[in-house]
Amino acid sequence: MMTIRDDHSLAADLATEAGERLLRTRERTGFADPAALRAEGDRSSHLYLMESLARLRPSDSVLSEEATREERLDPRRLRAERVWIVDPLDGTREFSEEGRADWAVHVALWERGRLSAGAVALPAQGRTLTTADPPKPPSFEKGRFRIAVSRTRPPEFVQKLAYLVGADLVPIGSAGAKISAVLTGEVEAYVHAGGQYEWDSAAPVAVALAAGAHASRIDGSELTYNQADPSLPDILVSLPELATSLLAGIRDLHR
Ligand SMILES: Nc1ncnc2c1ncn2[C@@H]1O[C@H](COP(=O)(O)O)[C@@H](OP(=O)(O)O)[C@H]1O
Numbered sequence: 268m269m270t271i272r273d274d275h276s277l278a279a280d281l282a283t284e285a286g287e288r289l290l291r292t293r294e295r296t297g298f299a300d301p302a303a304l305r306a307e308g309d310r311s312s313h314l315y316l317m318e319s320l321a322r323l324r325p326s327d328s329v330l331s332e333e334a335t336r337e338e339r340l341d342p343r344r345l346r347a348e349r350v351w352i353v354d355p356l357d358g359t360r361e362f363s364e365e366g367r368a369d370w371a372v373h374v375a376l377w378e379r380g381r382l383s384a385g386a387v388a389l390p391a392q393g394r395t396l397t398t399a400d401p402p403k404p405p406s407f408e409k410g411r412f413r414i415a416v417s418r419t420r421p422p423e424f425v426q427k428l429a430y431l432v433g434a435d436l437v438p439i440g441s442a443g444a445k446i447s448a449v450l451t452g453e454v455e456a457y458v459h460a461g462g463q464y465e466w467d468s469a470a471p472v473a474v475a476l477a478a479g480a481h482a483s484r485i486d487g488s489e490l491t492y493n494q495a496d497p498s499l500p501d502i503l504v505s506l507p508e509l510a511t512s513l514l515a516g517i518r519d520l521h522r
Pocket residue numbers: 332354356357358359360416417418419420439440441442443460461462463464467
């Protein structure tokens with residue numbers, strides 16, 4: 268039974284519970300029909316999060332990846348002071364592949380212009396990263412480092428960027444799993460371009476900022492959320508020590 272609690276704990280509890288439900292969906296439905304498993308995961312997780320937020324935060328707005336186009340275009344969201352930005356299942360493709368643990372549930376809260384709370388559940392890794400208790404990323408010592416990149420849609424320039432800055436590429440599914448990998452020390456950076464939406468990054472960016480990591484657009488400008496158009500096509504998340512050289516490398520490659 269859920270009781271009244273602060274937004275940080277609520278984000279963490281909802282992401283974790285949605286994740287546990289997705290693990291059960293995976294077990295029950297199996298991997299024989301991946302498209303059916305993906306559809307079931309997306310739909311059931313979206314419904315769980317929408318119902319829970321309607322009950323526990325009835326006056327807040329919600330922007331979800333799985334909402335209808337009309338719901339996403341609802342003008343009330345743009346006037347609202349509090350908007351939950353959720354991706355009920357990030358890394359849907361990896362969710363439907365047996366044995367993979369690089370998929371996530373994202374729950375973020377945007378308040379009056381900035382992300383104020385967030386949680387990323389990594390159900391198959393048995394952990395939830397949260398602004399309630401932000402992870403402490405390791406500090407970067409000198410030398411080669413690792414850049415996480417999309418398994419299926421790596422941006423063209425990241426191979427060149429890796430060469431330029433002396434890094435190795437690590438393909439991982441899910442934006443949330445990649446940003447979490449920066450915060451837990453599996454990689455040192457994540458670079459993406461060419462398309463993405465607010466729900467793909469809001470929750471992991473809320474946690475990354477709370478953890479003291481760097482998070483920005485690839486031109487160094489701020490990531491802004493709850494816009495009329497939820498497209499947010501590129502992102503850089505890294506240990507703070509690496510941000511300046513990564514931004515400089517990206518700038519050189521785009522000249
Ligand atoms: N070029 C692109 N256009 C739109 N969405 C993209 C994209 N590249 C990645 N994404 C989205 O970002 C998330 C992480 O992608 P990836 O694993 O390739 O890094 C995925 O979310 P979903 O799994 O929620 O659809 C994916 O749909």
